[in-house]
Amino acid sequence: MNFSRSLFGSLNAKLLTVLMMVALFTSFTVASVFIAYELNTVTKNERTRLNSIAKILSPNLTATVIFQDDYTMNELIKPLLSQSNVVSARVIDSNGEALVAVFSEVINKTIIFSDIMTINTPLLMDGVEHGRLEIKADYSIIEESLLFFIAYLLGILIFILLLSYLLSLLLRQTIIKPLLDLTSVADYVTKTxxxxxxxxxxxxxxxxxxxxxxxxxxxxxxxxxxxxxxxxxxxxxxxxxxxxxxxxxxx
Incomplete structure (x- = not known):
């Protein structure tokens, strides 16, 4: 009760509180929508990027699987580890057995996501599937992009709150000040x-x-x-x- 009185004790405080609450609610709602959209977009783009790399490698890998050239197969997938978010890469034959596999020695620390993204690309030759390339990647790149976007939104949120405060000062001069003057006159008349x-x-x-x-x-x-x-x-x-x-x- 005392908190409510201190928070809404005056008309000026009520106006400031209402404006701040509306600004916070609107900002957080819009920010949540944008964050969800950004997460979906960045994840989709990262999947597309890894799929593109896998499709570039797939013709040569298909040939190595057919000729059972494990050394060349290993040399072809090893550069995938140069991608900072790639955890591992494997070439799997049509029976589901791993032919070669490479693993990253770098463990990326993620704050938000702990899941692993898996990209499977079929290795085809004349319409016949001879195996598949499996790439596993963490969400470190996605998380980095998302955190940058959140920091950007926080900056906008602070700007909106500051703008709301300045707006409340403007409204105080145009709306609340005449009411305060009227209240002052009424109080003076009551006392004298x-x-x-x-x-x-x-x-x-x-x-x-x-x-x-x-x-x-x-x-x-x-x-x-x-x-x-x-x-x-x-x-x-x-x-x-x-x-x-x-x-x-x-x-």
Missing amino acids: NNYSVRSKVESSDEVGNLANCFNVMLETIEQRDQSLESTVEQRTKALKIANGKLTETGK
Whole structure:
């Protein structure tokens, strides 16, 4: 309860809180959508890239499988390890047995993803499948790209929050300040019973109309009090005259 009062204690605080909450909600929603889209796009692009490399190697690898040339086969797939995210590469025959395999000695540390991406490319010759090339890669490149994108979005989020704060200051001058002035006049009238003061009418919108109506109300009360004071004075004079006549009559 005390937290709620401190958070929404004034109109200015309410406006700032609402703007910040709307900015945060909107930013996080949009950021989540963009992150999901970026992850899907980067993953798809990485799969396409590895598939392209595998398709380039597949004709020569198919020939080595047919001629059972394990040495050339090994030399052909070894350069795949130069790709920073490739964990291993294997050539598998049509019976599912691994003919040759190479493994990376570098272990990439990933923060978000622990899965392994597997790319399988058939080794075909005249429409006959003689085996397949299997490439396994981690998500280090994808994660690096995604983290950069998240950092970029965080920068945009900070900019949006700063813009929302500046907007709240602008709205404070155009909306809240006239209301605060009106509140100040109302508080002064309540404490002093001085109905001669007037609130400034700084605009022709609803806030300005409220200030104008408040001034009309003050003017009405002031006129009523003046009329009441005048009536009281007249009756007091009449009463004094009547008392004077009674006193003279008694003598």
